[in-house]
Amino acid sequence: MQTLANTDNLAQCPFRGNRVGGAIGTHPQVNDWWPNRLPVEALHRESPLANPLSDEDYKAAFLSIDFPQLKQDIKKMLTTSQEWWPADYGNYGPQVIRTAWHSAGTYRIADGRGGAAQAMQRFAPINSWWDNGNTDKTRRLLWPIKQQYGAKLSWADLIILAGNCALEIMNFPTFGYGGGRRDAWEPDMSTYWGPEFWEGKPYDQNMAGQTRPGQPEEMVNRGLRWMGGVKEELHDLEAPLAATHQSLIYVNPEGPDGNMDPLDSARDIRESFKRMAMNDEETVALVAGGHAFGKSHGMVNPEKIGAAPEAAPLQAQGFGWHNPVGNGNGKDTMTNGIEGSWTPNPTTWDNTYLQNLLGLEWKQTKSPAGAGQWTPVDPNAPKTPDAHVEGQMNNLMMMTSDIALKEDPAYRKVCEKFLNDFDYFTEAFSKAWYKLTHRDMGPKDRYLGQEVAEEDLMWQDPVPKLDHEPIGASEIASLKRRILDSGLSVPALVSAAWSAASIYRDSDKRGGANGARIALEPQNGWELNRPEELNKVLGTLRGICSDFNSGQSGNMQVTLADLVVLGGCAAVEQAARDGGVEIEVPFTPGRMDTTQELTDEESFDWLKPVSDGFKNYHNDTVGYRVQPERIFLDRAQLLTLSAPEWVALTGGLRVLDQNWDYSRHGVFTDRPGQLTNDFFRTLTSMDYKWEPTDSREMTFQIINRKTGETTYTATRYDLVFGSNAQLRNIAEVYGADDGHERLVKDFVAAWDKVMMLDRYDVKDS
Template identity: 45%
Template sequence: MAMNDEETAALTAGGHTVGKAHGNGDDSKLGREPEAANIEDQGFGWINPTLEEKGPVTSGLEGAWTTNPTKWDNGYFEMLFNHDWELKKSPAGAWQWEPVEIKEEDKPINALNSNQRDNPIMTDADMAMKMDPIYNEICLKFKNDPEYFSDTFARAWFKLTHRDMGPKTRYIGPNTPTETLIWQDPVSIGRDNYDQEEVKNKISDSGLSISDRVTVAWDSAKTFRNSDLRGGANGARLSLSPQKNWPGNEPERLSKTLNVLKSISSEFGISLADTIILAGNSAVEEAASLAGINLELPFEKGRGDATQEMTDVNSFSNLEPEADAFRNWYSGKSKSSPEELMIDQAQLLGLSAPEITVLIGGMRSLGANHEGNKSGILTDKAGVLSNDFFVNLTDMNNKWNIVGENKYEIRDRQSGELKWTASSVDLVFGSNSILRSYAELYAQDDNKEKFVNDFISVWDKIMNADRFENN
């Protein structure tokens, strides 16, 4: 959720200011889960035979946190800090904290019997609000300033419930706040009245290689997450902390490439974000031309640039990848395999199996591997947008041998001559039956143009994934 300590404390305290926990019963008496329940239960699981008598059973904890659990007040902090607490068991057998001593009038009224008062409770998370020195200081501040607590909770709640909606430009309705908040990943509006062909020509003459240009565009766009609509190329945050220092982005090489592109963006008075994507597009067009296919990639102008002040460094650190299958990079820090991380990455990018396949093959042919490693570059003409990756991967004249962790060699089946090296990510497109079917499709002699067109379609999709104003 990318909440700081103050937001975490406000959400915990605010959430426990109203309502109660439900554990006044024996959870062993609950019915089966929805999928296993009787047909007459109509999809409602965990049927509770003692519901009317004792109320629901969920967490197993039982009780309210405050004297008035239906009222928004500062009662949570009064209850927490004005009492000593001891561990006791709920009726359902869960451990919970209850006051050592408490006045009868300070107890909350029983939810089912207005003539009965019960002990309030606290969870381990609540006790941390009191015992942890950092959270203790925050909560005492809330206790002494109820208006500040209410405002902090309101802001944290708004963040919690809108975190996955993407930038503010996607909000609609009369209740949309006018204030721009840093967690919304704000981006300034960029120019769109310029000649993109002039910019591309300048980039092509800059000395940056096809690999340099493809890499910078890909690294800028690959952070997009379909889950919460964060990341992406808009804003050019690749040039800012923390992204510019991520090992997966090759900081030294990135800095050199960005210095060239920044000069060009300044010359034309356009955003660095647009310039980065134009660099990638120009490289793909050149690589396609070298394959004998002349075309122009679609391009939407108008991206803006974010500043360091507009970027929540701690929050963006959560977007740092542990691997990038499309550049054949694996940090080794994850317990998941490179192939599994490829699927995770593709899911966040919203890619289908055919899109994953053609993108991998295209990126390998363009020579966009991390730090120039040759693993998976199954071609003798890197930088040409060809289907060689698939041709050589599926060629039965070749034999694969494992030579180390995530390292394989491809040798001529007859002579034993070493041809190329590859990773497990590369080989999965030959070993997995579904992925192999797509690999064989793109390996066909009569599908070279289809391969290029399909690659461009996926490339454009990723470069524009965060252009919500155009969707």
């Protein structure tokens, strides 16, 4: 019989079915038996039932805080050392900066996931990554502040604000701060963070001896989703992840696979930070700026360190990485295994990091924990004070990832620029830190508080503020009639509006119809947007826009962004009417048009879907490692759709003839362009049988059982709504004899939701 004292087997990943004993047992779980199961339940995360503060108006609560007093309280905490976890140099600032950095640093531009916006650092698996070692201590240090302000201050906002306060008490001028982050109340088990190994070891150790299949080059370069392999030349850097190894935030500080090669490290750094949406200058600013403060900890053999928080025993109460050596903290602290400080003044903002990095020669050595690091060759080089032993001076330290900045020619050029212009370096770090900690918050309309930076930054996808009176109900009705009388088809109008709005992703609040970037590069030229047809629609709408605005005597105007959406709404109404159902599609005016100059084309191009089931678009040349329907589920989740909304929108878009290439796949109707439930009636009918066209089972023939003739064709994107049990039951609702009007009503509601996803100018974030 197993006792609680024997925790070796208990300290396994509870999310991989590795449970021990009794009724739970070690038998295969659902995902073991059905590895290809489509996890539709991922669409229903973040239920308000899990949120104890669902009745709170967080925006109003946050704005009611005495903000200067809050910052004063945080700064007092940062310089008040606690016996249970003594502060290095009597200042928790560097530790808090690291925690804020690691909270924000999970962001990845490929799908917008990660980042600080929900404080996911509190939950598995992120809270137990070895690279997040001892961040659990930081949150406990911050708990008295959180306890004092309660529901007015989210953990997500507090962690980043504390990082800013830490910089300020060490004489660094921050660029700004925006609140408004709302905490998650459950772990995100649907996002792919890399293969999880519960022992808490670096990825390289866990993967030793395991086969790692290669990836097509385009996957690696574009950071596409859902990839299962790795690219050896990039040292296990797996798309879409921004980290090079499982359980890391960025790269292995000892170098790829611990080999201490600075140039190999530089390659990983560049690719990793690129996937974080950072260029070379921002990368150097963040590394050099962050390493101007504090120290790294590596005093104890990692084999002696206890389990991560999720695997720690009950009595640890959420604390992980128990250190049995000495007091387990202070001078005996163990975090990433590297020991020492980068500068002689670890709690003061200065340029000595770059002075030391470029001005000294460095040699390889080992930390007390056995990790590879670098120390000055010159024994008379500057020293750094010990963090806890008064009067003791220690050698400076650099990591392989630091030496990489010196050895890589492009990075070294940036380092020299910063070294020669400290004011410029200060500004670059302040802006890069602001970007790092706010990148996943979306448009500035979501930022709250007194310290929001006034400057509009390109990475925020700026849209001009509303500068006119929006159109009213009578103008909306008149413009709808004019659009429908223009000769533009219902499918063309629907396609333009859907293409504009549906690239929104809730992960980082980017994309959407506001700004009319559908008329700008790169979005205007994406092949899945039917560009020739799209530009015909845009040309006609521009003419209507110009005529309307020139005829107004007051301040009322209409924008192209509004007309694109309004045209889609008018077309959906017409399609429903032609199908026999009268319905009004909601429309909220007030969108503005942005410009090409305010659009970062390279960054915005990451919003282009690599596979889009709503348009039956699948770039088959990429070589996906999972089935298209899994990517389709991912897109539905990024649009915050429920399963019924996903089903209704797909079935409606099919009969509205929205395939990207005008193909007939999934267009299960003889009256395309009308909003009917024909897709679902065909899908659920036993009059047909479904046969793949080849062994890959990507496309299918729908064959009439009586005649043997092929009536329709389909893709996996279509048939998943009949094959998956959960989706089929929803499809049967819409395919029933009384399902037509219900489909139209649900389609219109879901359509309006997508059109409004980016309207943070008029809705609560």
